Amino acid sequence: MPEPQNSWRQNIAVSAIALSSFAVAWELLARTEWISASLLPAPSAIIVCTARDFSYLIFHAIVTVAEAFGGLAIAILVAGAFAVAMLAGGKIAAALRPFLLITQVVPKLAIAPIIAIWVGIDSPSKMLVATSIAFFPLLEAIIAGLSSTDDRDLQLFHSWSASRAQTLIYLRIPMAAPHLITGLKLAAIYSFVGAIGAELIYAKRGLGYVITLADGNANSPLLFAAVCFAGIAGFLTWGALLVIERIISKRLRFPRTAIDHVYGI
Numbered sequence: 628m629p630e631p632q633n634s635w636r637q638n639i640a641v642s643a644i645a646l647s648s649f650a651v652a653w654e655l656l657a658r659t660e661w662i663s664a665s666l667l668p669a670p671s672a673i674i675v676c677t678a679r680d681f682s683y684l685i686f687h688a689i690v691t692v693a694e695a696f697g698g699l700a701i702a703i704l705v706a707g708a709f710a711v712a713m714l715a716g717g718k719i720a721a722a723l724r725p726f727l728l729i730t731q732v733v734p735k736l737a738i739a740p741i742i743a744i745w746v747g748i749d750s751p752s753k754m755l756v757a758t759s760i761a762f763f764p765l766l767e768a769i770i771a772g773l774s775s776t777d778d779r780d781l782q783l784f785h786s787w788s789a790s791r792a793q794t795l796i797y798l799r800i801p802m803a804a805p806h807l808i809t810g811l812k813l814a815a816i817y818s819f820v821g822a823i824g825a826e827l828i829y830a831k832r833g834l835g836y837v838i839t840l841a842d843g844n845a846n847s848p849l850l851f852a853a854v855c856f857a858g859i860a861g862f863l864t865w866g867a868l869l870v871i872e873r874i875i876s877k878r879l880r881f882p883r884t885a886i887d888h889v890y891g892i
Contacts, residue, residue, distance in 0.1 A: 668847040673855065676848035684837065688856045691834040694750050694822040695864075698757025699815055705758065706765035711795070714773055727766070735759045739825045748829045757821035761814035768810020772803025808872040812865055819861045834860075 650670050656662065657669035664672070677684065709727070713720040739756050746752040776799050784794045800807075826835020834857045841850035 665845055665847050668851055672848045673851045676846075677852045677855070680849060680852070684834075684852060684856050687832055687834050687837050687853070688860055690750065690832045691819070691822050691826065691857065692860050692864075694753040694826075694833065695757050695815075695818040695860075697750070697754040698821060699761050699818040701754060701758040702761040702765050702814060702818065703811075706762050706769055709766055710769035710773060713770060727763075730759075731763050735821060736824045736828065739828050742825075743829050748831065750832075753822045753825040753830070753833065756825040757818040760821035760824075761818040764817060765810050765814045768806045768813075769803070772806030772810075773799045775806065776802045804875055808868065808875065812868045812872075815864050815868060816861055819857065819864070823857055 653667075654670050657664065657667050657672075668676075709723060713723055735756060738759065739752075742752045742755050746755060773795075780798055780802070781794065784798055789797070822833070823835040823838075826833040827839055828835075830836040830839075834853050837853040838850055838857075841847070841853060
């Protein structure tokens with residue numbers, strides 16, 4: 628399939644122009660008397676606040692990133708184990724299916740206080756909340772990917788007397804790479820949502836804590852700065868996974884995902 632006429636450099640330029648225009652319009656609007664600065668601080672005020680409290684914001688951002696990545700790592704391990712067990716079929720899959728459906732109905736942030744009671748209010752509890760939110764998208768992606776293996780390839784491996792473990796490692800996982808990477812990108816974003824959401828409820832550190840503290844002190848520039856840091860952290864994580872996807876796609880020669888086509892990257 629031919630690449631679009633606009634290269635990724637052109638797309639970045641268009642995005643930069645759009646963001647710059649939005650920032651200028653925001654600055655002009657904030658300088659008017661129509662909206663109070665406590666409700667909508669000017670971008671210049673946010674930049675000044677960020678420069679002043681940069682080390683403070685970086686410290687709390689590192690805490691949130693560590694919690695999100697820790698939750699994502701746990702979700703990968705647990706979702707992978709559940710997916711392999713469910714694909715094996717039989718009584719194990721039948722026993723796990725109702726449990727998975729019930730756990731997905733319950734809002735994840737609603738169980739955050741319960742996790743805090745069990746584990747405490749430190750980082751491990753935030754990791755578990757992030758795990759609970761990132762788990763299901765990963766599970767669906769892994770199951771879809773491992774189930775997408777061509778029957779002819781499976782028959783070929785069977786004719787070679789390959790074991791289930793060998794078929795999984797050398798056939799199913801490489802063929803599932805597009806689904807796995809797409810699920811991983813979504814789960815990475817969800818893990819940040821879980822970590823920051825838990826910090827908003829109970830925390831002594833992290834960007835969610837900074838947001839709650841700034842809101843309580845009516846410090847709108849710091850509030851917006853913390854939100855921007857959270858967005859940047861999520862964007863950089865998504866970008867790193869996109870680079871990994873590009874590298875793997877060149878090696879395994881699988882096409883770009885539909886999400887990448889939508890964003891023109």
